[in-house]
Amino acid sequence: MFSWFERRLDPYPQDPPQMPPRTLAGFVLHYSRGALPWLVLLAAASGLIAALEVVLFGYLGELVNRLADTPRAEFWALEGPRLWRMAALLLLVLPALNILGALVMHQTLLGNFPQRIRWQAHRYLLRQSMGYFQDEFAGRIATRLMQTALAVREVAMKLMDVAVYVLVYFAGALWLAASQDWRLALPFAAWGLGYGALLWVLIPRLGRAAEAQAGARAGMTGRIVDAYTNIATVKLFSHSAREEAHARESMDEFLGTVHWQMRLSAAQDMVLNLLNHVLVAVTAALGLWLWTRGEVEVGALAVAVPLAMRLNNMSHWIMWEFAALFENIGTVRDGIAGLALPRMVVDAPGAQPLRVTAGAVRFRDVTFRYDAAPGERPMAVLDGLTLDIAPGERIGLVGRSGAGKSTLINLLLRFHDVETGRIEIDGQDIAQVTQDSLRAAIGVVTQDSGLLHRSVRDNIAYGRPDASGAEIEAAATAAEATGFIPRLADAQGRKGLEAHVGERGVKLSGGQRQRIAIARVALKDAPILVLDEATSALDSEVEAAIQSQLERLMAGKTVIAIAHRLSTIAAMDRLVVMDDGRIIEQGTHAELLAAGGLYARLWSRQSGGFLTDAGAG
Missing domain, CATH: 1.20.1560.10 (ABC transporter type 1, transmembrane domain)
Structure with missing residues (x-):
């Protein structure tokens, strides 16, 4: 009798959630x-x-x-x-x-x-x-x-x-x-x-x-x-x-x-x-x-x-x-x-899944500014920016803090909508495709590698939940994480891949969190890869060890990388220099040094491989 009444109201309806x-x-x-x-x-x-x-x-x-x-x-x-x-x-x-x-x-x-x-x-x-x-x-x-x-x-x-x-x-x-x-x-x-x-x-x-x-x-x-x-x-x-x-x-x-x-x-x-x-x-x-x-x-x-x-x-x-x-x-x-607040970014009516055939990315005359107080019109973070990235091309975004690098990535992931212009992937306007399919096609490793308070296995498998145990271990190996994972243990006695990492991965070092994040993206194997200070938490020895794995991870993908340590992106196919929301220089490392512009000045100002004004872009 009790269970019959308990089953009369479904606690988990599957109707699409609507704004109340x-x-x-x-x-x-x-x-x-x-x-x-x-x-x-x-x-x-x-x-x-x-x-x-x-x-x-x-x-x-x-x-x-x-x-x-x-x-x-x-x-x-x-x-x-x-x-x-x-x-x-x-x-x-x-x-x-x-x-x-x-x-x-x-x-x-x-x-x-x-x-x-x-x-x-x-x-x-x-x-x-x-x-x-x-x-x-x-x-x-x-x-x-x-x-x-x-x-x-x-x-x-x-x-x-x-x-x-x-x-x-x-x-x-x-x-x-x-x-x-x-x-x-x-x-x-x-x-x-x-x-x-x-x-x-x-x-x-x-x-x-x-x-x-x-x-x-x-x-x-x-x-x-x-x-x-x-x-x-x-x-x-x-x-x-x-x-x-x-x-x-x-x-x-x-x-x-x-x-x-x-x-x-x-x-x-x-x-x-x-x-x-x-x-x-x-x-x-x-x-x-x-x-x-x-x-x-x-x-x-x-x-x-x-x-x-x-x-x-x-x-x-x-x-x-x-x-x-x-x-x-x-x-x-x-x-x-x-x-009961509206979503600022919503799927367009009739939005279709994104189909990535080659991985070409294009920013067309993109302008964007963050919200301001009523009556104010803030300065544009990106101002009429146009950028074409060929399929399989690896570009590095360079610029001082506040130049708009991270904003460009956030717009590509459609965390915000552009004010004017459009962003295309293989000719498809990302505003007209579903957000889930867009983000499924982009692998991201950020400086802040947020981990869930779950097991190491669950965190790596977050990149592809249906992955097999062998695939998860292969991803951990690719991220040079197999050296420390077997030694992990938590208060409940779980060890290795089953150990829980704490809220936001607090029980791991910054380098360990970053390697698990890299393993997660390696397992996801998305056709477009974004590296936003991906190796900033790694010491030089670990970074050198993982560099070959990153090269393997980038193979055949369209790559956009941000790094204040310019030596980590100097070998990219093309470097794009941004300042005040605009692209002011483009070219290879050698070409930009020869041009003697902002990139050359940033390079010359580095001490120990870092920019003196390093910070979020």
Whole structure:
């Protein structure tokens, strides 16, 4: 029975992920679509339970009157059939509805629903533009994802469960009190108005406090995760105290939102207790007054006073449920601000996979500038750049920091879209092909060889997940990595290729990370190869040993290499010198030295094979 209900809602739908709407209702509905039938069923069960509870309260008043008016000897004969019906409601129907509600809530919704939201949001975020991740803490994004999934579930379930139960119950209580005497409904109506006013005043403020708290919590988590991620830098600069102060600042901001929320909650409790006490007292006094005047039977008191006491007991639960509803609405609003953002780089309608037949790359009059503040127009990083790279040609990009070299690579990988112009591979505009097929055709080794916190085997196989064990080992050999891999071990006792490398490969040296990254690209064997400071983390001895393997890796491929150590790219077929987003020189190493331009000056300025102004291009 449990497993049947657990299988009613698929936690991992395979529909293509779509950008959620930026309105609250649209956002919640977007992520509730698959769960909607079960939410409606939960609401129906809650509404029926509330209605039947009111029916039982109403019968209690009638039963008191009949106990007073009916002779004992005739009571069972006259009242027995109705008692059996009420007993069936109490012992069969209500438990069945409660069981159904519990199974839908706990088995179908509580676990699967937020998991479904996490899955859909995570798939959408994985396809977000690079700029999205460059502008935000990874920890903050993850926190938003997790807390928004739970908040959407709570908003949807409270609206369909608690809100329906409360509305049906209060409407039924009002009707039941009025059915005894219309005046008995007045305290309930007044209490409802006061309760509604309290909700109207306090709950939206609780929602705003929760929204601020969600943002503060995500920011606090982001700062803490940022410190842990960069713990080596923190320790190298002896900045533990500085990081404490940095975290304390965000913790104080978070604590301020907690205090704000708690003040509102305390005010809510004080006002609500006053309303409840007045309701019970006025209902009892009015009922007694009407009874002493002979205008109502004693059964009316048996209905009205317990109803008032029941609402008294329920009101705190209702208020906390509504407060939690609006708190979660605040969290959802914070999630909308961070998750419901359009992708800046998207596949064109009808985009087809890239077909690489030769590997020719062409930049045609490409202009690009990064985003600026409103009203500003930043200087172009690339300005009308045109560059043709023949199939199988190996070129080196040279230039001072900020010349636009890395930007050129990012545009080729379509991490950003060009402002004007176009980039072609074998005559195909990369803006008109799918991003996945484009990046599958390009192998990249960067200076920052980001590794996943998985095994060495998994990291190498990331280049081609279906590779055999022999192919993975061959790639490791090609990258000169077989000397250190057998000696690796982790805290769980895994060794060699099975050892885990830590977050971003922190357990490996820079040279070891770089060799695994090279092995990964060697296994990928893409027709176009980008080397962005690919050997910068290697010492001279290892670089010399791996150079022949890099030559083998580059064989038959179109290669674009960036290096500040000019000696590593001097032997390329052609060197392209960039400055201020333009190409100012092209030629072989010898030709550029003879020309006496910027390249010759950079070469002459090197000390020990490095540029004095080395940095990211």
